Amino acid sequence: MRIDFVTLFPEMFEPVLGASILGRAREKGLFEWACVNPRDFSEDKHRKVDDRPFGGGPGMVMMAEPLAKAVESVGKGPRVIFLSPQGERFDDRKAAELAREERLVLVCGHYEGVDERVMSVFDEELSIGDYVLTGGELAAMVVADAVVRRIPGVLKKDEAAESESFASGLLDFPQYTRPRVWRGREVPEQLFSGDHKKIAEWRRKAARAATRRKRPDLLSRA
Numbered sequence: 001m002r003i004d005f006v007t008l009f010p011e012m013f014e015p016v017l018g019a020s021i022l023g024r025a026r027e028k029g030l031f032e033w034a035c036v037n038p039r040d041f042s043e044d045k046h047r048k049v050d051d052r053p054f055g056g057g058p059g060m061v062m063m064a065e066p067l068a069k070a071v072e073s074v075g076k077g078p079r080v081i082f083l084s085p086q087g088e089r090f091d092d093r094k095a096a097e098l099a100r101e102e103r104l105v106l107v108c109g110h111y112e113g114v115d116e117r118v119m120s121v122f123d124e125e126l127s128i129g130d131y132v133l134t135g136g137e138l139a140a141m142v143v144a145d146a147v148v149r150r151i152p153g154v155l156k157k158d159e160a161a162e163s164e165s166f167a168s169g170l171l172d173f174p175q176y177t178r179p180r181v182w183r184g185r186e187v188p189e190q191l192f193s194g195d196h197k198k199i200a201e202w203r204r205k206a207a208r209a210a211t212r213r214k215r216p217d218l219l220s221r222a
């Protein structure tokens with residue numbers, strides 16, 4: 001899979017996407033990415049990419065031309081997704097859907113937003129949550145992380161297991177590791193029974209209990 005990020009802050013991406021599982025996915029040739037900066041498409045001698053809002057009001061607005069040119073420079077074909085609080089809520093189902101794509105373009109807004117007329121250049125809008133970020137970059141990286149880890153071969157077998165949650169409609173069961181007693185608190189003895197059926201049964205019950213307690217909405221959905 002290839003992802004092109006349209007962003008005014010390309011320096012933000014390598015530290016995050018170059019590390020851990022996504023870094024490894026790139027090394028394994030399962031994932032590649034690049035950044036396209038609208039500033040490189042500004043015809044303005046000062047490489048201007050934002051301007052004051054018509055009708056007044058605080059802040060600045062991203063100009064349509066440099067942004068449209070940057071998106072179009074990636075070429076026809078890829079699905080173009082604009083990250084914004086007005087978008088459809090991003091979730092596990094959407095991650096699975098996007099993981100089937102060959103190419104994605106993730107467009108990162110900044111300032112108060114973008115000139116509304118450039119929305120026609122985007123195929124869809126996605127939001128990672130009902131709050132306002134300073135830019136779409138973090139949201140784009142969240143989407144990239146959740147999508148790339150769904151690409152076959154990116155996660156090792158044992159890593160893959162943990163990404164089942166949500167797909168099963170339930171939250172994950174609680175995990176424990178050494179020491180067996182920590183600050184006087186024991187690990188549930190069922191996990192030492194060696195009886196895998198009993199352990200799986202205990203985990204299923206624990207996952208349902210956790211979901212009922214923390215995310216009852218998921219249960220109604222499940």
Ligand code: 4FV
Pocket residue numbers: 083084085109110111112113114126127128129130131132133134135136139
């Ligand atoms: C956002 C979100 C988000 C809004 C103004 C960028 C910022 C600035 N993107 N999910 N929540 N974007 O807050 O995706 O342009």
